[in-house]
Amino acid sequence: MTSGEPAVRVSDLHKQYPKHRAVDGLSFEIHRGETFALLGPNGAGKSTTVEILEGYRRRTSGQVSVLGEDPGTAGRPWRSRIGIVLQDLPESEVYGVYSVREQITQQSHYYPNPRDVQEVIDAVGLRAKADAKVRTLSGGQRRRLDVALGIIGRPELLFLDEPTTGFDPEARREFWGLIRGLSADGTTILLTTHYLDEAAELADRVGIIIGGRMRAIGPVGEIGGDAARTPIVSWTEPDGEAHSQRTPAPAALVAELTARLGEPRDLEIRRPHLEEIYLDMVAAHAAGAATGTEDVA
Numbered sequence: 187m188t189s190g191e192p193a194v195r196v197s198d199l200h201k202q203y204p205k206h207r208a209v210d211g212l213s214f215e216i217h218r219g220e221t222f223a224l225l226g227p228n229g230a231g232k233s234t235t236v237e238i239l240e241g242y243r244r245r246t247s248g249q250v251s252v253l254g255e256d257p258g259t260a261g262r263p264w265r266s267r268i269g270i271v272l273q274d275l276p277e278s279e280v281y282g283v284y285s286v287r288e289q290i291t292q293q294s295h296y297y298p299n300p301r302d303v304q305e306v307i308d309a310v311g312l313r314a315k316a317d318a319k320v321r322t323l324s325g326g327q328r329r330r331l332d333v334a335l336g337i338i339g340r341p342e343l344l345f346l347d348e349p350t351t352g353f354d355p356e357a358r359r360e361f362w363g364l365i366r367g368l369s370a371d372g373t374t375i376l377l378t379t380h381y382l383d384e385a386a387e388l389a390d391r392v393g394i395i396i397g398g399r400m401r402a403i404g405p406v407g408e409i410g411g412d413a414a415r416t417p418i419v420s421w422t423e424p425d426g427e428a429h430s431q432r433t434p435a436p437a438a439l440v441a442e443l444t445a446r447l448g449e450p451r452d453l454e455i456r457r458p459h460l461e462e463i464y465l466d467m468v469a470a471h472a473a474g475a476a477t478g479t480e481d482v483a
C-alpha cells in the first residue's frame with residue numbers, strides 16, 4: 187500500500203441478510219494514524235460493517251480496502267497487521283487456567299514483530315495481576331487483557347468494539363490514556379462505542395450510522411453542521427424557574443437578560459455536546475421513518 191492511501195476505504199457497501207438490509211450503501215475512509223469512531227443506535231449496522239472490515243463477514247456488494255487489501259480474500263500476513271478487541275469474548279476454561287503473562291506471551295508468538303510482553307502488561311495496567319490466572323480477573327481487568335491481546339502484535343490498525351463497557355470511571359480515564367498513547371505511536375484506530383463522551387475524547391473524526399447509512403461524518407467539533415451546533419443559553423429566573431434557549435446570537439440574549447435581571451442566576455452559554463447533536467439526529471431519523479419520508483430498509 188502506498189503511504190498516501192487511507193487505512194480503510196469503503197465504497198457503496200451493502201449487506202443484505204435474508205430478511206434485513208443491515209448496510210445500505212455505506213462509503214467512508216479512515217486516514218492512516220487517525221482515530222475514527224463509528225456511532226449509531228442498536229441495530230444501525232456498525233458491527234456488521236466492522237466485521238466485514240475485519241474479514242469475518244462477507245459483504246453483499248461494494249468495495250472494501252483495509253491496509254491496501256480486500257479483507258474478504260486477504261491472508262495471514264494481512265491479519266497479523268490488524269488487531270481486534272471484540273466485545274464479550276467467549277469465556278473458556280482453557281483460556282482461564284493460564285496467567286495473564288502466559289496468555290499474552292502465547293499470543294505474541296503469532297506475530298512477526300510483537301511488542302514486548304512486559305511493556306504491554308504495564309501499558310494496560312495489569313502489572314499487579316501479571317501472574318494471576320485469567321479466570322480470577324474482574325470484568326474490567328479481563329477487558330484490559332483483551333486490549334493487551336489486541337495490541338501485542340503491534341497492529342497498524344486496531345479495531346476496538348465498545349472497549350470500555352463495564353469500566354468504572356477511573357478505569358475509563360486510564361484506558362483513554364492508553365488509547366491516546368497507541369494513537370501517538372501511529373496506530374490507526376477504529377472505535378465503536380455508545381459512549382458519546384468517549385468518542386468526543388478520543389476520535390479525530392466520527393461517523394454516525396443510522397439504518398445502515400452514514401448520516402454524518404466529520405471532526406467532532408463540526409459534526410451536524412452549524413445548525414446543529416447553535417449555542418444554548420441557560421439561566422434561572424428570579425422565581426426559580428430554569429430556562430434554556432438555543433440562539434445563534436447568544437450575546438444579544440445575554441444583554442437582554444442582563445438589562446432585565448441584572449446578573450442572571452446560573453448563566454451558562456455553551457455549544458451542544460456531541461451527545462445532544464447525536465440524539466437530535468437519531469430522533470429526526472426516527473420521525474422521518476415514522477412519517478415515511480425516510481426510505482430505510
Ligand SMILES: Nc1ncnc2c1ncn2[C@@H]1O[C@H](COP(=O)(O)OP(=O)(O)OP(=O)(O)O)[C@@H](O)[C@H]1O
Pocket residue numbers: 203204206207208226227228229230231232233234235
Ligand atoms: N447474522 C445476522 N442475520 C440476520 N440479521 C442480522 C445478523 N446480524 C445482524 N443482523 C441484523 O442487522 C442489523 C444490524 O446489526 P448490527 O449488529 O450490525 O448493528 P449494530 O449497529 O452493531 O448494533 P449494536 O449497537 O446493538 O451492536 C440488525 O437489525 C440486526 O438484527
